[in-house]
Amino acid sequence: MSPWKKRKNSLSFRLPAFFVSITVVLVGCVLFGVYYQFKARMIDEYSRMAKGATALMAEEIDPEKVDDYLNKNFKMKEYRKILKRFYALKNNYPDAIYMYVYRVTEEGGLVIFDLESEEGVEADNPGDIYELDEAFIPYKQDLMEGKEVPILTGQTEYGYVLTYMRPVFDSEGNYQCHVCVDFSMDYLHEHTLVFIFRTVLLLTVVVSLVLIWGVRAIRRNITGPINKMSKCTENFKYETEEDRLNNIAMLEEINIQKQDEIGKLYNVLMSTLKESHYYMSNLSRARHDIETKSEELDQMSATAMRDSLTHVGSKYAYEKEAEKLTAEIVEGNACFAVVMVDANNLKYVNDTCGHKEGDSYIQGCCKIVCNVYKHSPVFRVGGDEFVAVLRGDDYENRHEKMEEVRRIFMDTFQQTDKEVWERYSASVGMADYTSEDESVEQVFKRADAAMYEYKAAFKEKYGSYR
16 A cells, blocks of 8 residues: 555544544635625614614604695795704714605606715705616605615615615605615625625634644644554563563653543553552642632632723722722711713614724713823713712812813714714713711712703703714
């Protein structure tokens, strides 16, 4: 038999080859599945944004006045006001290239409202007829009757676009118009290509490392020990006591520590040394485990005191601080104030932009609080809630600090040129400790009540969402 055939038929070759083949197939399946899941998720996110945008547009329109919008349009103050609000809404959706209101007729889309695009395409005039895209031709009759049609995606002369048309009805249930939005999906295509490239690159590196590790593991744990024992036994001699001692010494150098069939085979040959070897090994392992557990306990204690997202004190750390403050109250030497901060509209940021941007929003709000109260500990006691315990200079200047932090949050909230998650906004309330307080909880509740009073005023002026 040739050396190649001998090697090909050996366990040392067939096991790694089988492992490599299975790994490559699995990676291919995973990549295929992840790509389509990623694409579907992106389309779903754009669809939710489209439905949200058209819902907000529909709220601005009075269905009973659609004919007036068509006939009088810019002469109506209400029409100009609605158009201005549509432009403000469009600024909150960077990927929205067109927003418009059409009444679908037999001739096509009768323009009621139309916004200029960022690419410089001028808006159509009210009353103009816009020829429907080919994708909507099969749904033309349904559109004329005000029926819901699917969200459509496809290639157009303006790029790859996702379009959603929401019907609007008057008080008697008669169809009046559609509010529509077109989202550019070119970003999705670019992002998908980048995602595929990065995923392939990452998987290539990871799979290569896994394959290298796997082949080495097979050789180290299976074929290697078998080959070592085979070569070792070929050199055994049994004529003298010294030969037998040399046999034991050679097996000991192999040092196979396994509990599988190979380990059992090795342990049969090394039964005399097994007990002493396991004793020393277990003793060393036990010492290492004790040291490791001690380090883990220290690390867990430190982790419990620190919030992992914002790196300020955790809720547990606040509870410890409250215990100290309570002790000071009992001793009669307490002097502090509690500031309660609640981030506004976090749920809206999470639902609209994603939890990654929501985390960034929380971190930005926390940074503002920490920058204002530099000399006081800050704790994150809830998903969007922070507490600052004011002492020293921060306590002495607490009223000025309160005005400062509220002003900063209002300034960032009013920066409409920034992304939603960068327009940090929070409600802030403060309460001082008085001699009548018997616990920190009483001060905390007053600060919390003051914060909610501020939040109520904020919502009354600006609404629940931005």
